[in-house]
Amino acid sequence: MAKEIDVRGLSCPQPVLLTKKAIDAEEKEIMVIADDIVARDNVKRLAENSGYDVKIEEKEADFVLNIIKK
Amino acid sequence: MPKFKPAWMVLLTGGVFGIFFAVLVKLGNPPNMGTCLVCFIRDIAGALRLHHIDKVSFLRPEIIGFILGACVAGLVAKEFKAVGGASPILRFVISAFVAIGALVFLGCPIRMFGRLAGGDPTALMGLLGLIVGAWIGVLFLKSGFMLGRTRELSKANGWVIPVFALFLLILLLAKPSFVFLNPNGHAPIIISLVIGLVVGALGQRSRLCFVGSIRDIILMKDFHLFQGIFGFFVLCLVMNLFLGQFNPGAHPMGHTNHLASFLGLLLVGWGSTLIGGCPFRQTILAGYGNTDSGMSFLGMLVGAGFAHNFMLAGKPSGVSINAIIAMIVGIVVFLIISSTNRVR
Numbered sequence: 001m002a003k004e005i006d007v008r009g010l011s012c013p014q015p016v017l018l019t020k021k022a023i024d025a026e027e028k029e030i031m032v033i034a035d036d037i038v039a040r041d042n043v044k045r046l047a048e049n050s051g052y053d054v055k056i057e058e059k060e061a062d063f064v065l066n067i068i069k070k
Numbered sequence: 071m072p073k074f075k076p077a078w079m080v081l082l083t084g085g086v087f088g089i090f091f092a093v094l095v096k097l098g099n100p101p102n103m104g105t106c107l108v109c110f111i112r113d114i115a116g117a118l119r120l121h122h123i124d125k126v127s128f129l130r131p132e133i134i135g136f137i138l139g140a141c142v143a144g145l146v147a148k149e150f151k152a153v154g155g156a157s158p159i160l161r162f163v164i165s166a167f168v169a170i171g172a173l174v175f176l177g178c179p180i181r182m183f184g185r186l187a188g189g190d191p192t193a194l195m196g197l198l199g200l201i202v203g204a205w206i207g208v209l210f211l212k213s214g215f216m217l218g219r220t221r222e223l224s225k226a227n228g229w230v231i232p233v234f235a236l237f238l239l240i241l242l243l244a245k246p247s248f249v250f251l252n253p254n255g256h257a258p259i260i261i262s263l264v265i266g267l268v269v270g271a272l273g274q275r276s277r278l279c280f281v282g283s284i285r286d287i288i289l290m291k292d293f294h295l296f297q298g299i300f301g302f303f304v305l306c307l308v309m310n311l312f313l314g315q316f317n318p319g320a321h322p323m324g325h326t327n328h329l330a331s332f333l334g335l336l337l338v339g340w341g342s343t344l345i346g347g348c349p350f351r352q353t354i355l356a357g358y359g360n361t362d363s364g365m366s367f368l369g370m371l372v373g374a375g376f377a378h379n380f381m382l383a384g385k386p387s388g389v390s391i392n393a394i395i396a397m398i399v400g401i402v403v404f405l406i407i408s409s410t411n412r413v414r
Contacts, residue, residue: 009220046290
């Protein structure tokens with residue numbers, strides 16, 4: 001079961017900060033829901049730099065980032 | 071699959087801004103000021119008579135351009151979205167103190183790097199203050215500081231700041247008697263406006279942020295945004311050398327009160343970290359729908375008015391006792407806001 005993080009409506013750098021907490025807790029699967037392109041890009045960059053694969057789906061106005069440990 | 075921007079966009083934005091910063095001084099903007107966000111918001115406050123210091127009163131086309139450039143870029147990229155509601159009045163207060171801190175030091179983070187690129191050593195204490203301020207902000211972020219979530223608002227909300235910028239442009243061109251426009255100390259209006267539009271649009275695309283750069287390094291050793299500062303500093307320095315504007319040791323329009331410089335930019339670094347971006351980033355965000363950043367912009371405008379009405383702003387001759395008191399008040403206010411807005 002992936003750890004779910006809802007970062008909708010959060011401004012810089014909260015989305016990255018919350019994702020980083022999950023990464024630091026060595027979660028293997030993380031699902032981040034974002035509604036902002038900046039948050040989406042920043043979370044993706046952090047996850048990729050931390051050794052995770054990122055797949056992004058667009059669901060209505062939101063982005064769902066499926067982050068999985070390589 | 072969504073497209074992602076490589077870091078060269080940040081580098082390009084910083085570099086272009088650095089070149090224009092130096093060029094605008096050559097064309098008539100105040101030396102060592104170039105294109106300072108807070109100084110120019112202060113000038114707009116003066117033009118609108120929110121303070122009455124004639125020398126620093128002008129409707130700066132660069133600021134108008136930043137907002138409108140970001141607005142157009144946001145519309146083209148389909149990123150214009152009216153959002154807000156994450157503690158707007160706290161953002162207003164924080165931003166007012168950010169403006170006061172910047173005006174005590176005499177410069178926002180951009181001007182601080184511009185001053186360094188012009189050879190001004192007194193800006194170094196500002197840089198140190200900015201880093202320490204961002205570090206304090208990061209400590210509170212790590213301990214759960216949060217200003218809440220934004221929500222989507224009606225479109226009209228997002229248009230308030232761009233329409234305000236358009237209104238300022240009309241006033242600048244029509245020159246009605248109720249605004250005061252200092253005839254000196256600025257580059258040709260059309261050039262400043264075009265440069266503002268270009269940098270504003272690039273800022274929207276790249277998300278360049280001068281405090282975010284430092285914050286991201288402290289928080290997670292991420293140098294993505296820092297490339298913007300690097301590009302800005304290097305090309306501004308090269309341009310200053312080329313234009314004969316590099317004067318090592320000189321500090322035109324700066325002062326030598328190092329403690330005030332340190333505390334001024336400490337407030338800027340701390341406050342900007344709390345509200346999620348430097349004065350430039352706030353201005354850009356306000357241009358494409360973020361009404362919380364719109365409140366930050368208005369907070370800086372009012373704070374800049376207070377800074378001159380209460381004699382807080384630094385001068386080449388020094389810094390007043392009022393300024394030191396205002397900065398202590400600012401630190402206390404930031405401490406209260408930082409520690410009372412934490413979620414676990």
